[in-house]
Amino acid sequence: KAGVTQTPRYLIKTRGQQVTLSCSPISGHRSVSWYQQTPGQGLQFLFEYFSETQRNKGNFPGRFSGRQFSNSRSEMNVSTLELGDSALYLCASSLANPEDTQYFGPGTRLTVL
Amino acid sequence: GENVGLHLPTLSVQEGDNSIINCAYSNSASDYFIWYKQESGKGPQFIIDIRSNMDKRQGQRVTVLLNKTVKHLSLQIAATQPGDSAVYFCATNFGNEKLTFGTGTRLTIIP
Numbered sequence: 001k002a003g004v005t006q007t008p009r010y011l012i013k014t015r016g017q018q019v020t021l022s023c024s025p026i027s028g029h030r031s032v033s034w035y036q037q038t039p040g041q042g043l044q045f046l047f048e049y050f051s052e053t054q055r056n057k058g059n060f061p062g063r064f065s066g067r068q069f070s071n072s073r074s075e076m077n078v079s080t081l082e083l084g085d086s087a088l089y090l091c092a093s094s095l096a097n098p099e100d101t102q103y104f105g106p107g108t109r110l111t112v113l
Numbered sequence: 114g115e116n117v118g119l120h121l122p123t124l125s126v127q128e129g130d131n132s133i134i135n136c137a138y139s140n141s142a143s144d145y146f147i148w149y150k151q152e153s154g155k156g157p158q159f160i161i162d163i164r165s166n167m168d169k170r171q172g173q174r175v176t177v178l179l180n181k182t183v184k185h186l187s188l189q190i191a192a193t194q195p196g197d198s199a200v201y202f203c204a205t206n207f208g209n210e211k212l213t214f215g216t217g218t219r220l221t222i223i224p
Contacts (some may be wrong), residue, residue: 004156033211033212042217043202043204045211048211056211090156101147102126103159104157105156106155106158107194
């Protein structure tokens with residue numbers, strides 16, 4: 001079974017631009033969570049989607065948004081990029097329930113110049 | 114508030130020896146605990162998990178111990194190999210569905 005895939009793997013943007021990252025979960029997984037990983041803050045939860053609905057949300061500003069499609073694929077969008085948004089963005093999928101194990105993708109490395 | 118921390122940011126172990134990575138959490142409502150391994154350039158990889166109704170769980174060369182009294186979690190890796198070199202994260206869900214991660218311990222296996 002294929003793992004979680006994320007595209008693109010690397011991205012360079014400038015301040016003020018917006019970016020869209022994509023995540024394809026493991027087949028059969030219906031929950032997708034997004035995390036931001038930085039050296040200073042570690043892994044921080046952004047949001048979780050299940051059945052095309054945001055089920056849980058972390059403490060990030062409204063510039064960070066996401067959505068999930070009927071095939072469980074998910075996208076996250078960051079608008080008006082800031083230098084501090086440079087990070088590794090990780091997507092994780094799980095079957096359905098909060099207690100189900102989350103499996104991570106390789107991440108998208110975003111650099112904001 | 115929610116807090117998960119690892120005791121040591123770095124740990125070096127001789128190849129073949131056993132290693133223990135520790136983690137502390139603050140919320141007694143936590144009921145699910147996971148250890149992840151992250152190698153350079155990759156996403157976190159699931160190692161082992163344990164639920165709050167258990168004290169110990171074993172996998173292949175790994176054992177997770179949970180002490181709910183002192184809110185402490187540990188990951189033991191037996192007979193370490195060079196491929197075990199990575200950053201190890203503990204995570205817990207604090208009973209409110211989202212995972213909160215510790216800051217990570219970088220384990221280096223010395224050949």
